[in-house]
Amino acid sequence: MTPLQFQAKTAKGGASLLLWSSGLLLLWLLALAAFRELLPATAWAMLLLVCLIALVLAYARLTEPWLVLEATEQGLTFFHRKGNWVLPWQECGLVTVPELNGQELAYIGIRLKQQSPFLSRLSPRLAVALLMEQRNLLLSAVGQNCPTGQCPSAFFMETNPCHVEGKVYKGVIGMFGQRMQTLRQLIGFELYIPLNALSENPQIFCRTINQLRLQYSENTVT
Template identity: 40%
Template sequence: MQPVQIQSSASRGGAKLLLCSAGAMLLLSIIGIGLEQLSWWFLLLIVASVLGVFAGWAKLAEPKYFLQLDDEGVRFYHRLGSWQLPWQSFLYSGVPQLNQVNMAFIAFKLTDYDVLLQHIPRRLAVKLMTEQRPLYIEAVRLGCATGQCATELLSEKDYFDTATQRYHGIAAAFAWRMQRLAEATGFEVFVPVSLGDAETQQLCRQINQYRLQLIRNTVT
């Protein structure tokens, strides 16, 4: 299949913001040279232009595409690295819910933890756990409401076992996080999106259709 790439909204407008902010900062600097005294509003404009330069630079550092679908599977891109889920490693993609409210993520129901745990960059795993901490806390809170959180959290060890591997350190922490999220939402892996509800649902349907198509082609 021809690779399908989904553009990231985080990277949009980075070049324009950077150039406009840099131009404004240069213009303000030239004007400021001729002023005997700088007013507070002029200083605020300079600060705003500097912040705009940093914001534009940060946008440019984000990958242009956050998701790619190809023959190998689904690949997620982050500024700190990427991970890939082969089509056979998950059952389906969907929009997760907490308290019957759709979240701003698409998520994946895994059948194989090892393909992700063995290859995800550890630096990326730490960053994702940090970025998705509010999601995890809410999942734990729901577990506490049912009286399960204390027992479940105490059962977590400094290692995590799958059917074939034992993981330690960051990989183990990431695996426990996936398991807790699955218990609360039915999904292990989450990708943040800034799409509308209809677009997000359509993306999940597209992923599921590609998965079925490619698995059938592989079998035949």
């Protein structure tokens, strides 16, 4: 099977944005030298801030991986600027856009058949990044599941050792394991990919991945 690659939406336009922001900064320097007296210092400072923000955004896009996901005969590989995770087909369950109270979330959800093998492969650096990025998802899920505002504190306790399928995980990996268990309990999935990271239509993407999952996990394709 030729690897099926899904381009990262967040990586697009980085080069053009860098050129545009660099040109804007050059224009600001020329204007400041020629027309300094036309605007107060605060206005020049604000224009400079706009240029710098555009440069930072351009750099952020250029450092994003070109691919967000790759599917091969072996399984899925998710690419992130802090690393990547690998999920063999035999460990991959349903892939879909999850819902909370009838509302679709802005994520692709991946259900795991086993959690321990995934945690054993996950790098601490990537785990930290995903924990931070998924904080709002956790808050939304907890908020939907405790309308009275009196939520179990266990939802937010991610510092204790995590017991998964007979194994104990500590530190950052343990925290991520607890996060996976919490999200599985609240939403039904352990892994999440933001929709804004994908260039493809979410429904088509999920259907394609699920077809590959069924084919390769059942060894129906050679």
